[in-house]
Amino acid sequence: MYRETHIIKDGAPAQLIDGDLSEATADGGELVINVGPQHPATHGVLHLVITLQGETIKKVEPHLGYIHRSIEKMCESLSYRQFIYVTSRMDYLSAHINNHACSMCVEKGLQIEVPERAKVIRVIMDELTRIASHELWWGAMAMDLGAFTPFFYAFREREVINDIMEETCGARLTMNYMVPGGVMADLHPNFQKRVKDFIQLFKNKIDEYDDLVTGNIIFQNRTKGIGILSKEDAISYGCTGAVARGSGVQSDIRKLYPYEVYDKVAFDEILETGCDSFARYLVRIKEMRESVKIVEQLIDNIPEGDFQAKTKAVLKLPKGEFYSRVETARGELGVYIVSEGGTTPYRIKFRSPGFSNLSALDHMCRGSKIGDLMATMGTLDLVIPDIDR
Amino acid sequence: MTNEEIKQHITTIQPDAVFDETGEWLNVQIEVNTWKPFAQWLKSGELKMDYLFCLTCIDWSATATGKTLLTMVYHITSTVHRHQVVVKVKLDRNNPEIETVSDIWRTAEFHEREVFELFGVKFLHHPDLRRLILTDDFEGYPLRKDFEDPVNMIKL
Numbered sequence: 009m010y011r012e013t014h015i016i017k018d019g020a021p022a023q024l025i026d027g028d029l030s031e032a033t034a035d036g037g038e039l040v041i042n043v044g045p046q047h048p049a050t051h052g053v054l055h056l057v058i059t060l061q062g063e064t065i066k067k068v069e070p071h072l073g074y075i076h077r078s079i080e081k082m083c084e085s086l087s088y089r090q091f092i093y094v095t096s097r098m099d100y101l102s103a104h105i106n107n108h109a110c111s112m113c114v115e116k117g118l119q120i121e122v123p124e125r126a127k128v129i130r131v132i133m134d135e136l137t138r139i140a141s142h143e144l145w146w147g148a149m150a151m152d153l154g155a156f157t158p159f160f161y162a163f164r165e166r167e168v169i170n171d172i173m174e175e176t177c178g179a180r181l182t183m184n185y186m187v188p189g190g191v192m193a194d195l196h197p198n199f200q201k202r203v204k205d206f207i208q209l210f211k212n213k214i215d216e217y218d219d220l221v222t223g224n225i226i227f228q229n230r231t232k233g234i235g236i237l238s239k240e241d242a243i244s245y246g247c248t249g250a251v252a253r254g255s256g257v258q259s260d261i262r263k264l265y266p267y268e269v270y271d272k273v274a275f276d277e278i279l280e281t282g283c284d285s286f287a288r289y290l291v292r293i294k295e296m297r298e299s300v301k302i303v304e305q306l307i308d309n310i311p312e313g314d315f316q317a318k319t320k321a322v323l324k325l326p327k328g329e330f331y332s333r334v335e336t337a338r339g340e341l342g343v344y345i346v347s348e349g350g351t352t353p354y355r356i357k358f359r360s361p362g363f364s365n366l367s368a369l370d371h372m373c374r375g376s377k378i379g380d381l382m383a384t385m386g387t388l389d390l391v392i393p394d395i396d397r
Numbered sequence: 398m399t400n401e402e403i404k405q406h407i408t409t410i411q412p413d414a415v416f417d418e419t420g421e422w423l424n425v426q427i428e429v430n431t432w433k434p435f436a437q438w439l440k441s442g443e444l445k446m447d448y449l450f451c452l453t454c455i456d457w458s459a460t461a462t463g464k465t466l467l468t469m470v471y472h473i474t475s476t477v478h479r480h481q482v483v484v485k486v487k488l489d490r491n492n493p494e495i496e497t498v499s500d501i502w503r504t505a506e507f508h509e510r511e512v513f514e515l516f517g518v519k520f521l522h523h524p525d526l527r528r529l530i531l532t533d534d535f536e537g538y539p540l541r542k543d544f545e546d547p548v549n550m551i552k553l
Contacts, residue, residue: 071529072529072530073529073530073531073532076530076531078539078540078551080540081539081540081544081551082551085551085552085553086553116421241503243447243448243476244447244502244503244504245503245504246448246449246450246502246503246504248450257476258476264479328419328420329420330420330421331421331422331451331472340450342450342451342472344451344453344470344472346455348460354455354459354460355455355456357451357453359450359451359453359472363507363508363511364504364507364508366507367503367504367506367507368503371503396530
């Protein structure tokens, strides 16, 4: 899998490069460089083999598998209560939402009615997760482009969310809070107050983010017109989340196929038609504001009642196939369970948003300069464990 | 479009298609040799199924009736009409071969590479059918039911 860097001059052996050598010109030839698997801007163990001609990218070839744990295989021997915990380790920045998708799939199979209180708690948790995830992306994205300060700003606010999560769920990153039938424990008594304090704080901070980065002319110059992905290509590559919405594709699962209480809260699906890195950036920034709106509407209206439906100790899904889809911070996560009637899934497939978004990277980068690669990849918001699974 | 309308459209193109409506979405089962033209029609025909959102494979060898059976599963939706269809194609487990659809839905290129290495399904006319996740010297197909790993624990 690992390949060393080669400089290919005219007449060099063709087997060193997989691509078409006929384009290599006499003046420079092609250069193959490896980005990653240990590279600060890939934010994980992603390995890109890039074919360059001068400074122009000819081909980007992702090599995956450095953090492949075969979660799908592991889940085949775990019960319907156990397998949910493994999925926190896929997209660890949207751990809540991963758990949510799995719980929903099991609930669909067993036709469990989730109590209203649990539904609202789940949505609040999802949206807080989305804010936290987008904040990390925002800081990291700015850092990729050379601005170091935003990273600390983003982590400062993200820390508040982590503290809130820790108090209620007992963990800061892999919460494992959603279980089939509802949520694992009731909210901490401080929860509502602390979330309200956070929302108050965050509303001012997000304007600060705009001042700091969004309006920055250097940032705009580096992201506008970079990494173009047309609407047709976004659909064809199966892109979802902010990547698709930055190209004007309606893809918000919360709007298209509403689950829990998303059809009862008022929020907008953010669509941008710029099709470039800046459009994708704007979508995520605006999505944070929408998430704030959702949390504001729900935080004072958490219904009283049970936080978990009564379920059997051992869950057995009937024979059949079940599919649930949710909107994670990165896009559409699908959980596909094939059950043969036992206590473990016969086959389980996670349709991860990052995997499809990454497949469009080659198309987006071809013909652009090597310096723009990070500006493009930054807006894909890749989380490598989510891609490898 | 409702399931009935979709069924009518599909029957005119594929008279031998088998339907199953027990699940959440309409399931269509077709023969492997008709898959490629059918996929082309799904994308460009009346149904306008332009978005392949899930592509995977199931190994049935651990069940009583599926000793030599693999099933390809394609979850396809339309961004215009917002209807879903699940297409299933049965493959022979000893020699699984199917035409690629990566030229119809570009997302299939990566997903097919994943299925290729984890299930051993050969996608004919795929532009770049190489391993994506596993190392080059890895032996066996990990997501098949009879896969045994002597080193790492993969079963409880």
